[in-house]
Amino acid sequence: MNPLISIIVPVYNVEKYVQRCIESILNQTYKQIEVILVDDGSLDSSGVICEEYAFLDSRVKVIHKENGGLSSARNVGLDNAKGKFIGFVDSDDWIDSHMYESMLHLALSYQAEVVQCGYTLINGQGKITREIHFGDRRFDTKSEVEKAYYITNEFSSVVWNKLYKVELFEELRFKVGKNNEDVFILTDALLHIQRMVNTPKCHYHYLQRKESIMGAQFTEKKFDRLEAGEYLLQQCLLHSPQYQNWARIELCKICIFLYIDLMHSKNQIDQGYKNKLVSNFNLHFRTLKGSSELKQAKLVDKILLHSFSLNRSFTHYSYDLYRLVRG
Structure with missing residues (x-):
């Protein structure tokens, strides 16, 4: 049995990286793969590079579309996929040569819907900063x-x-139109x-091109992360209420991370953003206080x-400790 794997690659202005990917x-x-390259309205030579690979290898399919963002490009890939299995690769990343053979073997052996x-x-210098093992x-x-x-x-929570x-x-x-789209789906x-x-x-190698959380411009779109956390809790309450306090812990952490992001932002920030984060944190932390889940948390x-609940001005010290321990 050699089922087809559809590998979906959204492409946008990555001429420096897309060939390696x-x-x-x-x-x-x-070898039983189809590679769906979705050119999301690139303004550089990314689309041309994709077409060159399609000319050389019949397994490559290129779809050009107007710019609609990462989610839109992935959705177009899903709409055109013919495989029995689906994989996603970001166009500035790369993968080991045996990744899909290894994972497909596990999927078929154990009849699993997902292999991770x-x-x-x-x-940016090509050095490994961290290895994430499961x-x-x-x-x-x-x-x-x-x-x-x-x-x-x-x-x-990445696809x-x-x-x-x-x-x-x-x-x-x-x-479409959301950051942290992986959490939602x-x-x-x-x-x-x-x-x-x-x-x-x-098997997967993720290139960190984005600016650090410290000193980066804060935009309202970053609040999509809070919305993703709220959606996680909402779905948990509907379908798996026994885990709701664990979802609340995650949501509280998101509020803290965004608050620290605001503290270190280079641009002027409306106080209303901070108030919203503090309000959300307080709402859920009140529920967590004294809970068995918080006692069991790391x-x-x-x-x-x-x-954060006691003195927000010192939270960045706790955050530094968190990053040191968790990476």
Whole structure:
């Protein structure tokens, strides 16, 4: 059995990186793939580079569209995918040559809807800054998958380090115009995942091109992260209420991270943004106080939440500790 894998690559102004990305996909040891390159209105030579690869390899399909953002490009890829399995690769990243062969073997062996691999974070100088590993384990029930998502962080909230059965996307699409789109769609997909397999191997290599949280311009779009956290809690309350306080812990952390982002922003910030974050934090932290979930939370998370509740001006010290411990 050699099922087709559709690998969807949104492309936008990445002429410096896209060749490495495409070649890493075409060099897969598993050959039954189609590579869907969605040129999202690039203003550089990215679209031309994509066409050159389509001319050289019949497995490559190029779709040109007006700029609509990452979610829009991924949705176009899903609409045109013919594979039994789906993968996503960002166009400035690259993957190991055996990534999809390895993950497909696990998917077929255990009849899993999702297989997830580890990944490396690469800085602009090409150096590995961190390796993210997941344990070599299976999740054989919906409850185990939910626990991995809400509690243990063994189900990461990014789409690109995974292989999916195409059926997961029959009625699911990415939310257009939102940042943190991965959280929205994975939270929805969670309802349909009965089995998942993790491999500890770091098959995916993620290039960190964006500015650091410290000193970056703050825009209202960053509040999409808060909306994603609120959506996570909303869906948890509807479908898995036993994990609601774990979702609240995550939401409180998002409020803190955004607040620190605001503190270090170079641009003038409306006080209303800070007030909204503090209000959201207080609402959910009141529910968490004294809960068994907060007592069971990792020490660094407890320090972060309690320090913010007591004295927000010193939170950045707790955040530095959090980053040191969690990476």
